[in-house]
Amino acid sequence: MDIPDKDLLAPGHRGCAGCGASIAVKLALNALGKNTVAISATGCLEVMTTPYPETSWEVPFIHVAFENSGAVASGVESALRIQGKDDVNVVAFGGDGGTVDIGLQSLSGAMERGHNMLYICYDNEAYMNTGIQRSGATPYGASTTTSPKGTASFGEDKPKKNMPMIMAAHGIPYVATASIAYPEDYVKKVKKAAETKGPAYIHLQQPCTTGWGFPSEKTIEMGRLAVETGSWILYEIDHGNFEITFRPEERRPVKDYLSTQKRFKHLDEEHIEKIQKYVDAECKELGL
Amino acid sequence: MVSIGCVIKTPGNSRNNKTGSWRTFKPILDKEKCIDCDNCIIFCPDSSVNKQHDIDYDYCKGCGICANECPSDAIEMVKE
Numbered sequence: 001m002d003i004p005d006k007d008l009l010a011p012g013h014r015g016c017a018g019c020g021a022s023i024a025v026k027l028a029l030n031a032l033g034k035n036t037v038a039i040s041a042t043g044c045l046e047v048m049t050t051p052y053p054e055t056s057w058e059v060p061f062i063h064v065a066f067e068n069s070g071a072v073a074s075g076v077e078s079a080l081r082i083q084g085k086d087d088v089n090v091v092a093f094g095g096d097g098g099t100v101d102i103g104l105q106s107l108s109g110a111m112e113r114g115h116n117m118l119y120i121c122y123d124n125e126a127y128m129n130t131g132i133q134r135s136g137a138t139p140y141g142a143s144t145t146t147s148p149k150g151t152a153s154f155g156e157d158k159p160k161k162n163m164p165m166i167m168a169a170h171g172i173p174y175v176a177t178a179s180i181a182y183p184e185d186y187v188k189k190v191k192k193a194a195e196t197k198g199p200a201y202i203h204l205q206q207p208c209t210t211g212w213g214f215p216s217e218k219t220i221e222m223g224r225l226a227v228e229t230g231s232w233i234l235y236e237i238d239h240g241n242f243e244i245t246f247r248p249e250e251r252r253p254v255k256d257y258l259s260t261q262k263r264f265k266h267l268d269e270e271h272i273e274k275i276q277k278y279v280d281a282e283c284k285e286l287g288l
Numbered sequence: 289m290v291s292i293g294c295v296i297k298t299p300g301n302s303r304n305n306k307t308g309s310w311r312t313f314k315p316i317l318d319k320e321k322c323i324d325c326d327n328c329i330i331f332c333p334d335s336s337v338n339k340q341h342d343i344d345y346d347y348c349k350g351c352g353i354c355a356n357e358c359p360s361d362a363i364e365m366v367k368e
């Protein structure tokens with residue numbers, strides 16, 4: 001993989017030690033290069049990289065409200081196009097809360113209008129910045145502060161919203177899933193998305209040490225476990241062509257993934273079995 | 289004074305904030321054992337490993353990802 005002399009996301013940011021969101025953005029910006037404008041909704045990423053008067057961004061960056069990064073990115077793209085600046089990458093980053101819940105309508109509109117932009121959802125599977133509240137992307141069984149484990153609840157009681165397929169249903173030219181634990185696959189997809197004419201969407205799984213409850217050194221290991229167990233599947237849909245981009249040699253039981261995180265530690269055999277069935281069904285559907 | 293629109297005109301000036309002070313464990317990299325896979329560079333959340341595999345302790349928060357992802361055990365985490 002190409003290593004730049006200087007990363008386009010500067011250190012000194014306030015992300016937790018071992019934060020996967022900064023790895024996600026660093027790799028994306030390095031792949032896109034200097035000729036990029038970035039937009040981000042409120043969330044961990046924005047809060048940790050831009051405590052006024054400091055910024056970690058080495059490219060032009062706009063912080064927008066929680067619900068409108070799709071709309072602002074389309075405005076930026078239109079303004080650049082009208083000025084004849086067709087060679088600038090426009091990338092929007094949104095957390096899972098900012099993407100699958102609150103920013104969904106503005107993102108849907110941007111995709112529908114066909115703007116030449118890339119949207120990357122960095123999915124840490126809850127509203128982390130405000131203290132680990134569940135989002136539509138929180139997986140079944142996960143304990144969060146608004147879906148807490150206890151006598152009356154076993155954690156989140158709904159399966160994860162299938163956001164990449166919602167984006168694919170918009171008929172946009174490029175949709176992919178990715179993981180920070182597979183940087184080559186991820187970077188390849190970012191570059192492909194940037195080269196695509198029209199809207200592109202990447203749904204990136206980003207393990208979060210604080211919100212998921214695992215030691216800081218295991219951020220990448222956790223991402224690998226998600227993929228090796230089939231809990232997160234790496235694929236792309238390039239102009240309608242669906243392809244799995246990474247196949248684990250042998251799919252490990254989901255228990256190996258669940259048992260290493262505090263958010264799932266409370267689950268009994270019955271719930272683990274149910275999650276295994278969800279994962280098996282998803283893998284079967286996608287041909288993994 | 290706060291600028292109009294809270295515009296910041298100094299890209300990357302979060303470098304002023306030396307996050308190395310957060311560290312409780314320190315990665316020590318043994319270049320003799322290194323096989324140049326670059327995992328420690330690629331996965332560092334705080335851009336604290338350069339191309340020559342020197343660690344920048346001004347920013348390294350001591351998360352331990354580099355040590356965990358090193359295939360040749362070239363990085364050891366020692367208590368500060």
Ligand SMILES: Cc1ncc(C[n+]2csc(CCOP(=O)(O)OP(=O)(O)O)c2C)c(N)n1
Nearest residue numbers: 042043044066095096097098126127128129
């Ligand atoms: C309209 C609106 N509602 C609520 C908030 C408070 N808020 C700020 S960040 C955040 C959570 C963001 O979650 P997510 O998008 O998943 O990003 P993460 O922090 O997990 O990276 C919330 C609820 C807000 N800024 N604006």
Ligand code: SF4
Nearest residue numbers: 015016019044208210
């Ligand atoms: S809570 Fe999670 S996503 Fe937010 S800064 Fe910490 S590790 Fe990163």
Ligand code: SF4
Nearest residue numbers: 332348349351352354
């Ligand atoms: S311990 Fe963490 S912050 Fe320090 S160099 Fe290793 S990966 Fe980077």
Ligand code: SF4
Nearest residue numbers: 322323325326328358
């Ligand atoms: S991860 Fe280990 S082997 Fe790879 S470059 Fe770093 S020190 Fe060398």
Ligand SMILES: [Mg+2]
Nearest residue numbers: 095096126128
């Ligand atoms: Mg989130």
